[in-house]
Amino acid sequence: MGALSAQTRHILLAGGGHAHAVALRLLSERPPKTPLRLTVVAPDTQNLYSGALPGVIAGHWPVDAISVPLQPLCKAAGARFVQDAVIALDEDKRIARLASGEDIVFDTLSLDIGSGIRQLGIPDPDEIAVPIRPIKTFLSRWQDAIQQMESGAAPPAVVIIGAGLAGIEVCLAIRHRLQTALTKPARVCLIDASDEIAAANHPALRRTLATALTRAGVQVLTGTRLTACENGAAELSSGDRIPVALVVNCAGSAPHPWVSETGLKTERGRVEVDACLRSTSHPHVWAAGDTSYFTPHPLEPAGVFAVRAGPVIAKNIRRLASGEPLTEFHPQSDYLKLVSLGGKRAVAEKYGLTVTGSLVWRLKKSIDFSFLSAHRLTTGD
Template sequence: MGALTARDRHVLLAGGGHAHAVALRRLAKKPLAPGVSLTLVAPSTQNLYSGALPGVIAGHWTADSIGVPLEPLCAAAGVSFVQDSITSIDAGANTVQLASGNTLSFDLASLDVGSGIRPLEFAGSKNGLVPIRPISPFLLKWQDAIKSIRGSDTPPSIVVIGAGLAGIEVALAIKFRLTQVGVPDAKVHLVDAGNEIASGNSLALRRKLYRALDRANIALWLNARVRSVDAGIVSLSTGETLEAALAVNCAGSAPHDWIGESALSTVQGRVEVDPCLRSTSHTNIWAAGDTSYFKASPLEPAGVFAVRAGPVIAENIQRWSQDQPLTHFNPQSDYLKLVSLGEQKAIAEKFGITLEGGWVWKLKKWIDFSFLRQHSLPARD
C-alpha cells in the first residue's frame, strides 16, 4: 500500500468505554505520526467504572471516585473530545449522526459504546422500572429511594429483577446499604424467570452465592416473571405481589438500537468482528467490549474483555496509520471473576475454584482502583 496522502485521515473513537480508555492511555505514551487526527465522542465527560458500582450502591465509596475523566486522557493522547451521543451510523458513507444534529465523518471508526439493559415489556415497565444502566440516572433513583424509605414515605422494600452476577451484586449491596443507614428490616427481593441463579457459572460459585443471599435474608423468586409494576407494587407471574420503593432492572445487557439498525453485520444487535476486531462487513469500522460479537470465539458481556481489547485497538490504530498489517485480539478462555457480597467480602472464582472472604474484597478493591488510578489523569490548565 502507498504512503499517506496529503489529506489527514480521521479516526473516530465512538464511546468512552473501558476499551477506549485503555487505548487512549496507550496512545498518550506513543503518539501517532502526523497525518492522522482522532476524535472521541462520548455522552459524558467521564466513564463510570461499572466493576466498582456495587461499592457505590453499598456506600463504601462515592460515585465520583469511580469515574475515569475522559478529557484529560484525550488531551494527553492528542485526541479531540466531543461530548455528544451517537444516534446512528451510516457504514457506507462513513458518517455518524449525533444527538445534537451534527454529523461526523471518518476514515476509520472504533465503536466502544457499551450496552444498555435488556428492556422488559410489561405494564408499567417504562415508568416503574429503573435500569441499572446508564449508571448515573440509576444512582439518583437509588438515593431518592433511600431517603424515601428512611422518611417512611415508602415501604422498606426493593425489587431487583435478574439473578445473574450483576443482579446478585446489586441486591446484596442494596441490602447492606439499607442496614447501614438504619433500616435493618428492609426487604430485598431478587426475581428471575429462570430456575437458577448465575446460570452459566460454575456450581461452586452458585453455591456460595446461594449462601450469601441466604445470610443477607434476600427473598429469592425463581421461575417468576414480572407481570406489571404499578404504584410501587410489582406483580409476578406466580400470583404474588411485592412492594417496591424501587424496582431495578438487572435483566442482562442489550446493545444500542442504532447499531442493529445500521448496515453493519450484527449478531443479536452487536457488531460482528473478526480476530482484528474489524467489522466482518465493513473493515474500516471496528468494535470492542459489549458493542461487539467476537466471531472467532463468542464472549460473554464482561468488562475484562473490553479492558483487554484496549491495547489491541491502540496498536492497530498505530498500524493502520502506517498501512501495516493489524494484530489479533486473543481473549483468554477463562478469567478471574470477583463478586462483591455487599459487605466488605467477596468471592473469587476461576476454573471452577472458589475462594471467599474479606481479603478477596480487598483484592477486588485494589484491582478496581488500580485501573482507575492508571487512567485518571489530572486535568490540564
C-alpha cells in the same frame, strides 16, 4: 504529533468505555509515529466504572471515586472530545450522525459504546423500575429511593430483576446499604425467570452466592417473572404483590437498538468483528466490548474483555497510521471472576475453585482501583 494535513487520516472513537479509555491512555504514552486526527464522541464527560459500582451502592465509596474523566484522557492522547452521541451511521460514505444533528466524516470508526439493559416490557405507569444502565440515572434514582425509604414516603423494600452475577452483586450491595441506612428492617427480593441463580456460572460459584444471599436475608424467587409495576408495587407471575420503593432491572445486557439499524453485519444486535476487531462487513468500522460480537471466539459481555481489547485498538491505530497490517485480539477463554458480597467480603472463582472472604474483597478493590487510578488523569479540560 506532527502537523496535520488535509489528507491526515481521521479516526473517530465512539464511546468512552473501558476499551477506548485503555486505548487513549496507551496512545498518550506512545503516540502514533505518523500524524492522524483522533476524535472521541461520548454522551458524558466521564465514564462510570461498573466493576466498582456495587461499592457505591453499598456505601463503601462515593460515585466520584469510580468515574473516569474522558477529557483529560483525550487531551493526553491528542484527541478532540465531543460531548454527544452517535445515533446513526452511513457506513459506506463513512459518516456518523450525532444526536445534536452534526455529522462527522471519518476514515475509520471504532465503536466502544457498551450496552443497555434488556427491557422488561411490562406496564410501569409510575416508573418504579429503573435499569442499572445508564449508571448515572440509576444512582440518582437509588439515592431518591433511600431518602424515600428513610422518610417513610416509600415502603422499605427493593426488588431486583435478574439473578446473573451483576444482579446478585447489586442485590447484595443494596441489602448491605439498607441494613446500615435504615432503622427499620427492609425487604430485598431477587427475581429471576430461570430456575436457578447465576445459571451460566460454575456450580461452586453458584453455591457460594446462594449461601451469601440466604445469609443476607434476601428473598430469592426463581422461576418467577415481574408482570407489572403498578400502584407502588411489583406484581409477580406467582400472583404475589410486593409494595416497593424501587425495582432495579439487571435483566442482562442488551445492545443499543440503533446498531441493528445500520448496514453493519450484526449478530443479535452486536457488531460482528474479526480477529482484528474489524466489522466483518465494513472493515473500516471497528468494534470492541459489549457492542461487539467476536466471531473467532464469541465472548460474554464483560468488562475484562473490553479492557483487554484496549491495547489492540491502540496498537491498530498506530499500525493504521503507519500503513502496517493490523494485529489480532487473543482473549483468554476463562478469567478470574470476582463478585463482591455486599459487605467488605467477596468471592473469587476460576476453573471451579472458589475462595471467599475479606482478603478477596481487598484484592477486588485493589484491581478495580488500580484500573481507575491509571485512567483518572487529572490534567486537561
